[in-house]
Amino acid sequence: MLELKHLSFTVNEGKNTKHILSDINLSINDKKTVVITGPNGGGKSTLAKIIMGIEKPSSGEIFFHNKNITDWSITQRANYGISFAFQQPVRFKGIGVKELLSLAAGNELSTKGACEYLAEVGLCAADYVGRDVDTSLSGGEIKRIEIATILARKNTQLAIFDEPEAGIDLWSFQKLIQVFEKMHEMHHTILIISHQERILNIADEIILIANGQIQQVGKKDVIIPQLVSIAGSCNIYKGVKDQ
Amino acid sequence: MKQELNHSEQKLLKIISGLTSLPNGAYNIRFNGTALARSSSKNIIIAKKSDGKDGIDIHIRPGTKNETVYIPVIMDKSGHTELVYNDFYIGENSAVTIIAGCGIDNCGNQDSQHDGIHTFHIGKNSRVKYLEKHFGEGSGSGERIMNPTTIVNIAENGYMEMETTQIRGINSTKRITNARVAAKGTFIVKEKLLTHAAQYAETAFQVDLDGCDSSTNVISRAVAQDKSRQLFTAKIYGNNKCHGHSECDAIIMNNAHITAVPVIKANDPNATLVHEAAIGKIANEQLIKLMSLGLTEKEAENHIITGFLK
Numbered sequence: 188m189l190e191l192k193h194l195s196f197t198v199n200e201g202k203n204t205k206h207i208l209s210d211i212n213l214s215i216n217d218k219k220t221v222v223i224t225g226p227n228g229g230g231k232s233t234l235a236k237i238i239m240g241i242e243k244p245s246s247g248e249i250f251f252h253n254k255n256i257t258d259w260s261i262t263q264r265a266n267y268g269i270s271f272a273f274q275q276p277v278r279f280k281g282i283g284v285k286e287l288l289s290l291a292a293g294n295e296l297s298t299k300g301a302c303e304y305l306a307e308v309g310l311c312a313a314d315y316v317g318r319d320v321d322t323s324l325s326g327g328e329i330k331r332i333e334i335a336t337i338l339a340r341k342n343t344q345l346a347i348f349d350e351p352e353a354g355i356d357l358w359s360f361q362k363l364i365q366v367f368e369k370m371h372e373m374h375h376t377i378l379i380i381s382h383q384e385r386i387l388n389i390a391d392e393i394i395l396i397a398n399g400q401i402q403q404v405g406k407k408d409v410i411i412p413q414l415v416s417i418a419g420s421c422n423i424y425k426g427v428k429d430q
Numbered sequence: 431m432k433q434e435l436n437h438s439e440q441k442l443l444k445i446i447s448g449l450t451s452l453p454n455g456a457y458n459i460r461f462n463g464t465a466l467a468r469s470s471s472k473n474i475i476i477a478k479k480s481d482g483k484d485g486i487d488i489h490i491r492p493g494t495k496n497e498t499v500y501i502p503v504i505m506d507k508s509g510h511t512e513l514v515y516n517d518f519y520i521g522e523n524s525a526v527t528i529i530a531g532c533g534i535d536n537c538g539n540q541d542s543q544h545d546g547i548h549t550f551h552i553g554k555n556s557r558v559k560y561l562e563k564h565f566g567e568g569s570g571s572g573e574r575i576m577n578p579t580t581i582v583n584i585a586e587n588g589y590m591e592m593e594t595t596q597i598r599g600i601n602s603t604k605r606i607t608n609a610r611v612a613a614k615g616t617f618i619v620k621e622k623l624l625t626h627a628a629q630y631a632e633t634a635f636q637v638d639l640d641g642c643d644s645s646t647n648v649i650s651r652a653v654a655q656d657k658s659r660q661l662f663t664a665k666i667y668g669n670n671k672c673h674g675h676s677e678c679d680a681i682i683m684n685n686a687h688i689t690a691v692p693v694i695k696a697n698d699p700n701a702t703l704v705h706e707a708a709i710g711k712i713a714n715e716q717l718i719k720l721m722s723l724g725l726t727e728k729e730a731e732n733h734i735i736t737g738f739l740k
């Protein structure tokens with residue numbers, strides 16, 4: 188179980204203190220698929236980064252499998268089973284797709300092994316396995332390679348995906364849903380930040396975050412109709428991409 | 431030849447040239463100032479210089495295709511210093527690979543120094559791939575110093591690609607490359623450089639694009655660690671209708687210093703010249719991504735640098 192207790196994140200902007208997350212309390216049970224949604228700038232990515240250890244909370248605590256991991260490094264959390272797919276995947280000069288997947292796997296992958304992960308995210312593996320993870324890849328391509336790195340990680344227990352649908356075309360979208368369903372069957376806990384109705388549909392639980400606070404938590408049957416009415420004229424829940 | 435080199439000398443030779451035994455074809459293996467082994471082939475003639483200078487002349491017959499010449503230099507006598515001239519005459523319509531390079535192992539307390547002046551005369555329509563790897567090691571307090579000068583003359587429609595690498599181990603280097611390119615000729619440089627500790631490296635390229643439709647691309651990837659210092663200069667002079675591009679991409683770490691001075695000068699209204707130079711730390715997101723895959727910060731750093739210099 189992942190537990191967040193009284194988590195806050197503030198930044199100083201000149202004389203003012205900006206509250207990005209305020210008193211977040213949340214428990215996510217093992218093997219669940221949980222989707223976080225909410226308007227842009229609400230604090231979703233910041234929360235995901237705090238769970239991965241990329242940002243340090245200003246106050247509050249994080250427990251994972253009953254261990255207080257609040258002060259753990261990124262590396263420690265990764266080795267304890269937390270994986271994170273970035274909203275904006277990082278590009279490298281001179282690191283190949285196969286090498287990145289091998290680093291994720293923790294051992295040197297064969298070409299065939301690397302191709303299997305790429306095929307799972309809908310990439311024609313032969314076209315990509317020899318390429319570098321650099322600026323020559325399109326947004327959708329690098330996004331899918333990012334997701335493949337999470338699949339390659341063998342010790343994952345909690346996988347966090349930050350807007351995995353961004354830049355991904357319709358055909359691949361079906362693949363993406365399959366990826367989550369398969370991870371779910373393998374008893375991973377999955378946390379997805381998304382605005383996509385089809386991803387909201389596969390959630391065991393949906394969390395609405397706005398203005399740095401949890402506004403609502405619930406089962407999809409109850410939450411989805413409410414979300415649409417809360418959104419009103421705003422159509423973010425119809426799949427308009429985050430900026 | 432192998433029997434005459436001890437284990438660490440053989441290792442040095444392998445690092446800089448890939449050789450584990452004598453190659454086929456033409457070669458000259460220089461060890462502590464003398465030729466340990468030399469051989470010519472039917473098309474490639476290697477001869478000791480006759481003008482009194484230390485070094486060799488390499489004549490490659492016109493039309494020689496897909497042959498490789500090895501001319502590695504290794505040194506492990508502390509205090510040995512040398513100035514060597516190697517002149518290459520590459521006949522027309524050839525396609526050859528030249529593997530040079532220098533390895534110094536200095537276990538003593540005197541400085542070891544290799545200054546090499548390589549001059550290339552590349553005939554019309556010829557293609558040359560030139561690989562030069564510099565490497566140093568040794569526990570002694572004596573410095574390992576290497577100053578390679580490369581002078582290149584490319585005739586019409588000739589092509590040269592120069593790959594020059596120095597990863598660690600050389601205390602001080604001054605690398606000078608001057609090229610002149612005739613019509614439709616091309617000169618490509620790929621430089622990879624890593625300095626650490628208190629090392630100093632200076633690279634200076636000057637390319638004169640003399641002929642119509644000549645071109646050059648000078649690409650340098652450099653990493654400066656600890657308190658090492660680097661100075662990179664690339665001058666491209668467009669003297670005709672031509673294309674010139676230089677790119678210096680450097681990662682700076684710790685307390686290192688890097689200066690990049692790209693110069694482009696158009697002496698003809700039809701010259702197109704571009705330079706790019708960027709110096710910066712390893713991007714934090716890159717470290718974070720690799721750490722999120724379970725690597726330590728140090729491991730992440732090493733992977734990023736190795737990839738960058740690949």
Ligand SMILES: Nc1ncnc2c1ncn2[C@@H]1O[C@H](COP(=O)(O)OP(=O)(O)O)[C@@H](O)[C@H]1O
Nearest residue numbers: 198207225226227228229230231232233234429
């Ligand atoms: N380190 C930071 N310094 C200043 N502002 C930040 C920092 N991190 C996040 N923010 C701000 O916090 C808000 C929430 O950002 P984010 O978590 O990315 O939102 P979301 O993912 O929900 O769109 C945004 O307004 C963003 O600009």
Ligand SMILES: [Mg+2]
Nearest residue numbers: 231232274429
């Ligand atoms: Mg976000």
